[in-house]
Amino acid sequence: MVANQLYPKKPRPDFGEAAIGMVSTRSFPAIIGTADMMLKAAGVTLVGYEKIGSGYCTAVVRGGISDIRIAVEMGEQAAKEFDQFVSSSIISRPSPNLEMVLPVGSRLAQYVSDRGQSRLTQMAVGLLETRGYPALVGAADAMLKSAEVYLAAYETIGDGLCTAVIRGRVSDVGMAIEAGMHEAERIGELHAVMVIPRPLDELEDTLPLASCWIETPQAIALPIDLKQREQVAVEKPAEEEKQDVQVLPEPEPQPVALPNLEKLVQPEPLDER
Structure with a gap:
């Protein structure tokens, strides 16, 4: 498949x-x-x-x-x-x-x-936008350390505006966004934030996503066809078959010790009494 x-x-x-x-x-x-x-x-x-x-x-x-x-x-x-x-x-x-x-x-x-299937599908979405890259990195680090969220990607749209996109449970995303807001304001300028608890499928398809979260489907390994293997064995050249067969040397004849036939044939003496 x-x-x-x-x-x-x-x-x-x-x-x-x-x-x-x-x-x-x-x-x-x-x-x-x-x-x-x-x-x-x-x-x-x-x-x-x-x-x-x-x-x-x-x-x-x-x-x-x-x-x-x-x-x-x-x-x-x-x-x-x-x-x-x-x-x-x-x-x-x-x-x-x-x-x-x-x-x-x-x-x-x-x-x-x-782009394949995402491992972050059906999770809540959190977006935090800053003006300036240092504020974005600091806010992303604070969000990842404050709650169990995943940094899905980041987006730049010009004018110094950068957005970190996180995914996780609704409660974790809300907690992470709050921590990121404080860190962004401490370092630089916080521009906008957004939390979407249940994104629709159409919105999922338009969200930025880093390549590390994409699951590329792998082809399933099917079992080997035994009939095909038998056909390949029949078509194998005779020379290769001879090379595969190991010929063992014939054993040398050994003398066999026969019993004394005279003792076996001679009758026992009769009792005269």
């Missing part, structure tokens, strides 16, 4: 004339939280993110126009609560050629199908 049969590739959705919704923030944790809210608010598909530098991130969703309007409204509200909202937009009937400026779909489908 090959690896592709163990974890089949997900087919890329055919959006056709589906509407497009976009919400932009200036923080990576904020865009993850915004995307999570949009997915849970309406029946939309998360196409992916666009990061254009200076901290600007945009979540792109597609679906029916009514669902898109609800998702964008809820996403904009969430981004404003995070105090990171930049802009939002809805395109009800996108032109087919508009796909040229929305390459996130094909990249995301290829990335998800090639």
Whole structure:
């Protein structure tokens, strides 16, 4: 059985004339939280993110126009609560050629199908963003030491903004984020934090993940076909068979000691009495 049969590739959705919704923030944790809210608010598909530098991130969703309007409204509200909202937009009937400026779909489908299975799936997500790399490393170290969490990856979006992504149980992630916030403020600048207790499957596919957490499926070793082995043995050249047979030397004849036949044939004397 090959690896592709163990974890089949997900087919890329055919959006056709589906509407497009976009919400932009200036923080990576904020865009993850915004995307999570949009997915849970309406029946939309998360196409992916666009990061254009200076901290600007945009979540792109597609679906029916009514669902898109609800998702964008809820996403904009969430981004404003995070105090990171930049802009939002809805395109009800996108032109087919508009796909040229929305390459996130094909990249995301290829990335998800090639990266295999994650060992951190179904765990809560914690994101902590700092301005400056030293503050990120210090916060990540404090989070790992304060609770049983795993550092899944880190993301940079420009303008000095770095985000550490941790996974674990909800209680551990909350405790770790709190410890990381204090350490980030001590070293440098804390920019944003986010905790998602139960990420949806679509959100899982878009989260950054280090290669050490990816489980590459291995092909199963099938038992050896005995009939095939017998066929190979029959087709083996005669010369090789002769080389495999060891001829033992014949033993030399040894003289055999025969008994005295005269003593055996001579009758016993009769008793005269």
